[in-house]
Amino acid sequence: MPDTCDVAIIGGGVVGCAVAHRLAADGRSVVLVEGGPRLGLGASDAAMGGITPQSEPSCLGPLGAVAGRSRELYPAWLDELAAASGVVVPLLDGGDIQVALDEAEMERLETEVLPVWMNSPFAVERLTAADARGLEPLLSESVAGGFLLPDELALDPRDLLAALAATLEANPAVRVLTGVRATAVTSGPRGARAYLDSGDRVSAGFVVVAAGLLSRELLPGLRDHLLPIKGMAYDARVPEARSYPLRHHVYAEFSEDGVEHSPYLVPRHDGRVAIGVTYEIGADDLTVTGAGLAEIRRGLEALMPAAVSWPVERRWAGLRPATTDRIPIIGPVDANGYVLAATGHGGLGITLAPVTADLVAALVRGGVDAGARELLRICRPDRPLAPWGPEGGPVDGERSAAS
Structure with a gap:
């Protein structure tokens, strides 16, 4: 029936x-x-x-x-x-910190990204290296500065x-x-x-x-x-943490030996931190690979070295359904x-x-x-959309492991 x-x-x-x-x-x-x-x-x-x-x-x-x-x-x-x-959904409202791990990245953020942020309806605050580490003391000594976006949120x-x-x-x-x-x-x-x-x-x-x-x-x-963009991430447990172990979600971008790294940390209200993330355009499997985890670990070492030793609880892969x-x-x-x-x-x-x-x-x-x-x-369905091929197009900065 x-x-x-x-x-x-x-x-x-x-x-x-x-x-x-x-x-x-x-x-x-x-x-x-x-x-x-x-x-x-x-x-x-x-x-x-x-x-x-x-x-x-x-x-x-x-x-x-x-x-x-x-x-x-x-x-x-x-x-x-x-x-x-x-069911109450805890909401992290401290904002998002995007940091630069060297002076060249800080210059890129200031000249290319900041003007666009300034035209948005949301606040943006420039951070010196000391400011950034004052907000999140575990950040790497390599941090050259960054920006706080206080209106951005996070949840589990x-x-x-x-x-x-x-x-x-x-x-x-x-x-x-x-x-x-x-x-x-x-x-x-x-x-x-x-x-x-x-x-x-x-x-x-x-x-x-x-x-x-x-x-x-x-x-x-x-x-x-529509194309899949595979991403990998994992949860780590911060020893003795019973609530948010960080007050912000934290993100950076850098390139090393031809590999693009996009370390992203999102704290959870129960003492965990979600750590990622990778991008594989067109990949449609959910296998968690050693290479992907190594990429995440290298990004983490650069952004927040202390976090490398946190015990890992769950590893996963997901598929972003992108246009x-x-x-x-x-x-x-x-x-x-x-x-x-x-x-x-x-x-x-x-x-x-x-x-x-x-x-x-x-x-x-x-x-x-x-x-x-x-x-x-x-968002109209009848807008001009190019078909995707093996290259798939740019995906810089898409931070979620899947959605």
């Missing part, structure tokens, strides 16, 4: 769950389809958890307006989830997914189907359908495809414009306007989840105001 609902959502990561919550809060009946055994086991589970609308390079262009709106939404959104689910993605899952479970308007995979999506003049590998189908007013890289199978028109222009695809992708894409968030799934949910809800309501219209224009 077919399921019938107002909106069917394909994909149970942070974006799909955020969309489901927002639509249900609007009074829509929702069926959420997730191929894994539980919600949030894909790219979202591999994310580092930085909320980086200012420092992420892909946000330095048009996407910055979208990411900035999402940052504005975040505190109230987490309060809303806590009220609905009883597993906490966020737990709050979203509990919120959806508590809402009688939401039905979650796990262990079931969508095989096709169609639309007609009165709505859309999702066909499942169980042989069942879901009939809905709208179908939202928020399936990350799997969106390529359901939306053939996007197949050439070729590093801007997500949000909007209708069928002739009838009933199949909506919400995919291709790359390394910004956590950052962009609240605003994506709001934009999809506006499309379903049919009441898109001027502000939402401009954000949807930036």
Whole structure:
């Protein structure tokens, strides 16, 4: 027998769950389809958890307006989830420190990056080497200076997914189907359908495809414009730490012997630190390799040498579902306007989840105001997108291990 609902959502990561919550809060009946055994086991589970609308390079262009709106939404959104689910998501609000490990990198930040940061709506504070080590005493003596971005946030993605899952479970308007995979999506003049590998189908007013890289199978028109970018990271336990062992998330970039390093540390509220991260354009496996871990370790040695000795707890790899222009695809992708894409968030799934949910809800309501219209224009599915080839395009600075 077919399921019938107002909106069917394909994909149970942070974006799909955020969309489901927002639509249900609007009074829509929702069926959420997730191929894994539980919600949030894909790219979202591999994310580092930085909320980086200012420092992420892909946000330095048009996407910055979208990411900035999402940052504005975040505190109230987490309060809303806590009220609905009883799950509080701790939020690190000390900001992001981007450091330079030599004078040449400091000059690059000052001449190329700082002018763009200054044009954003967020604060930026220049740090001397002493300032940076005053904020985070474990930073390397090699630090030449840096910048504090006090408005950037961080959280543990597993906490966020737990709050979203509990919120959806508590809402009688939401039905979650796990262990079931969508095989096709169609639309007609009165709505859309999702066909499942169980042989069942879901009939809905709208179908939202928020399936990350799997969106390529359901939306053939996007197949050439979505690519995987593999990333590796690990969790380390800081001895005797019972709360945040650092007050900021910390990032640097440097090149050594032709290898680009992007060390990134995101502290957790329980005494761990997530440490990454690597970039392999086009790689689509989830193998944690010795070479990748060695790359992370070398970056860590340069940025925060004391952290090299912290015991490692969990190692992982994830696949960022990126578009070729590093801007997500949000909007209708069928002739009838009933199949909506919400995919291709790359390394910004956590950052962009609240605003994506709001934009999809506006499309379903049919009441898109001027502000939402401009954000949807930036992410529109029909914009020119180049196909990706073996080189895949630039990915400098995409910090999450997956999303």
